[in-house]
Amino acid sequence: MTASEVVGDLPRRAVVERVVETRLPTRHGTFRAVGYLDRTGTEQVALVYGDVSPLGALTRVHSECLTGDVFGSTHCECGDQLAAALDRIVEEGSGVLVYVQGHEGRGIGLLAKLEAMRLQQDEGLDTVDANVAQGLPVDARDYHAAAGILTDLGIRSVRLLSNNPKKVEQLTRYGIRISEQVPLLVPPNPENLRYLRTKAERMAHLLPHLDQAFAGS
Numbered sequence: 001m002t003a004s005e006v007v008g009d010l011p012r013r014a015v016v017e018r019v020v021e022t023r024l025p026t027r028h029g030t031f032r033a034v035g036y037l038d039r040t041g042t043e044q045v046a047l048v049y050g051d052v053s054p055l056g057a058l059t060r061v062h063s064e065c066l067t068g069d070v071f072g073s074t075h076c077e078c079g080d081q082l083a084a085a086l087d088r089i090v091e092e093g094s095g096v097l098v099y100v101q102g103h104e105g106r107g108i109g110l111l112a113k114l115e116a117m118r119l120q121q122d123e124g125l126d127t128v129d130a131n132v133a134q135g136l137p138v139d140a141r142d143y144h145a146a147a148g149i150l151t152d153l154g155i156r157s158v159r160l161l162s163n164n165p166k167k168v169e170q171l172t173r174y175g176i177r178i179s180e181q182v183p184l185l186v187p188p189n190p191e192n193l194r195y196l197r198t199k200a201e202r203m204a205h206l207l208p209h210l211d212q213a214f215a216g217s
């Protein structure tokens with residue numbers, strides 16, 4: 001990537017192309033779905049609710065997770081976070097959720113994520129080492145397209161619904177100012193306690209609500 005392509009350094013040419021917009025009624029509320037193509041040719045979508053402020057918009061940048069978001073897997077907390085984020089945005093009266101395709105499995109893809117889950121179940125590895133054991137990065141996600149979408153929507157700073165400081169760093173790198181990191185905590189379950197503990201201990205995720213759950217584990 002050349003310097004002129006980095007949004008945060010200089011937004012000289014579009015990093016995403018806005019292709020389509022439509023009303024999207026959901027069980028959470030009625031959003032505007034805005035569809036994009038990013039530079040890799042990947043289809044992306046943002047759900048926009050209400051009149052979004054350019055400064056301090058309540059925003060969720062959600063990494064795709066087929067197993068959690070669609071199948072309701074309890075291995076991770078993605079599905080619950082997705083629903084909670086949409087509810088929070090509707091309660092707030094405005095906000096945006098960018099659903100990032102290409103982020104599956106923290107960027108390693110669906111099949112490698114399934115293998116990582118198998119390694120956690122069968123070999124006792126944690127979620128970090130299960131990527132490393134496959135010769136893959138712990139986190140391969142790129143936030144260029146997500147930042148480009150927010151910029152296209154006229155958003156300059158966000159209150160980011162996330163527990164992950166690295167997400168804040170990455171969006172900042174691409175020119176999105178984070179005015180506040182808003183916790184997006186959902187109740188843990190017996191299937192994901194260890195997984196969440198690893199995220200807190202090895203990936204610096206801010207998950208203070210686990211302390212109480214760990215006391216009993």
Ligand SMILES: Nc1nc2c(ncn2[C@@H]2O[C@H](COP(=O)(O)OP(=O)(O)OP(=O)(O)O)[C@@H](O)[C@H]2O)c(=O)[nH]1
Nearest residue numbers: 063064065076103104105106113116127162163164
């Ligand atoms: N490699 C791998 N990816 C996983 C695993 N479990 C969930 N994921 C993926 O992790 C991604 C979500 O990343 P997380 O680290 O859970 O959370 P985050 O999005 O960085 O942080 P928050 O904004 O706080 O939700 C999704 O794309 C999931 O598919 C796993 O065991 N291994």
Ligand SMILES: [Zn+2]
Nearest residue numbers: 065068076078
């Ligand atoms: Zn998940």
